[in-house]
Amino acid sequence: MKKTIYIVASIILCIATLILCILYPYWNPSHLTDEPIAEENKGLTLHFIDVGQGDCTLIESKGHYALVDAGEYKERDKVISYLSLLGVRTLDFIIATHPHSDHIGGLSDVIRHFNPSTLIMPNVESDSWNYVLDAADERGVICETPEPFDTYQIGSATLTVLSPASDEVYSDLNNYSVVTMIEYGDTSFLLTGDAEALVEKTLVKSGFDLSADVLKCGHHGSSSSSSDAFLDAVKPQAAIISCGKNNDYGHPHKEVISALDDRDIPVWRTDLLGSIKATTDGEKIYISTNDTTTEVNQIPTEAQSETAPYIGNRNSKVFHLNTCSGIKDMQDKNKVEFLNREDAEKAGYKPCASCKP
Ligand SMILES: [Zn+2]
Numbered sequence: 001m002k003k004t005i006y007i008v009a010s011i012i013l014c015i016a017t018l019i020l021c022i023l024y025p026y027w028n029p030s031h032l033t034d035e036p037i038a039e040e041n042k043g044l045t046l047h048f049i050d051v052g053q054g055d056c057t058l059i060e061s062k063g064h065y066a067l068v069d070a071g072e073y074k075e076r077d078k079v080i081s082y083l084s085l086l087g088v089r090t091l092d093f094i095i096a097t098h099p100h101s102d103h104i105g106g107l108s109d110v111i112r113h114f115n116p117s118t119l120i121m122p123n124v125e126s127d128s129w130n131y132v133l134d135a136a137d138e139r140g141v142i143c144e145t146p147e148p149f150d151t152y153q154i155g156s157a158t159l160t161v162l163s164p165a166s167d168e169v170y171s172d173l174n175n176y177s178v179v180t181m182i183e184y185g186d187t188s189f190l191l192t193g194d195a196e197a198l199v200e201k202t203l204v205k206s207g208f209d210l211s212a213d214v215l216k217c218g219h220h221g222s223s224s225s226s227s228d229a230f231l232d233a234v235k236p237q238a239a240i241i242s243c244g245k246n247n248d249y250g251h252p253h254k255e256v257i258s259a260l261d262d263r264d265i266p267v268w269r270t271d272l273l274g275s276i277k278a279t280t281d282g283e284k285i286y287i288s289t290n291d292t293t294t295e296v297n298q299i300p301t302e303a304q305s306e307t308a309p310y311i312g313n314r315n316s317k318v319f320h321l322n323t324c325s326g327i328k329d330m331q332d333k334n335k336v337e338f339l340n341r342e343d344a345e346k347a348g349y350k351p352c353a354s355c356k357p
């Protein structure tokens, strides 16, 4: 009898463990992430959400969230489910960079879903605002027009508005784009909406410190933005371009790609890679997609990644010398490259017992 109870109890325990193992990734919203920065050290993550031809950036720091734009109306469900999957319940604020549908089309539903307390928008009239303002009104959202140097807190990160001044008048709506610098620790990220060379020139002339580790290229990589003087002032170590696959505008334009290339600035594109995340602990920045994780300024070019001396396995969390036979059968999607041992260990990887890296 006792034996039967033991057997039954063991079977129940095994089944329970199996169920827990299967369900665990779904309980933990961070299963979406794959950065080698330990969860507790993550200070700031920017999610460049793939909304086709449009813009949508989620800023996340210490359980607080803010959104910059929400893509076209047809992308709204994608945005809402991306945020929901991350566990976002509410947004501290939303920035609507400028009244073009590829930026604010999805915003009214996002406002209704996530009830931000504040909506930040430039001082420019347009009928395109109507749906957004209706939703804001319905939910009692405070609408604010920012001025340069206004700052907003998102968890431990600080967002500073650089442009436009509220009395500025432009002939092109793109130039009203709210331009923001987001900082955490020693790292910085510059978002420019669809601001064009005219605004870039004003910013460079203004003497603001525009240097940023990561630049989200203006206007979906159009040659109307990312002027030489601006790129030289920002000096980014990585560039993000948000645009749709085979879009009608030919974004990103080849002039921008070659200007970035000339400066050895690696580019991550949503049309090629889907949604992209940049995560920082205040010192290092890792950019990741579904398939890869790269530390900014460590492994930017293909030539370097071929010679990365250490290769980790995402699944086993073991790292090897790049000559180890243990990496031969490793699938490319499981590979993560490290330039030195410390980085691998900091990322939680253990040395391989046979090649002893
Ligand atoms: Zn746009």
Ligand SMILES: [Zn+2]
Pocket: 098, 100, 173, 174, 194
């Ligand atoms: Zn625009």
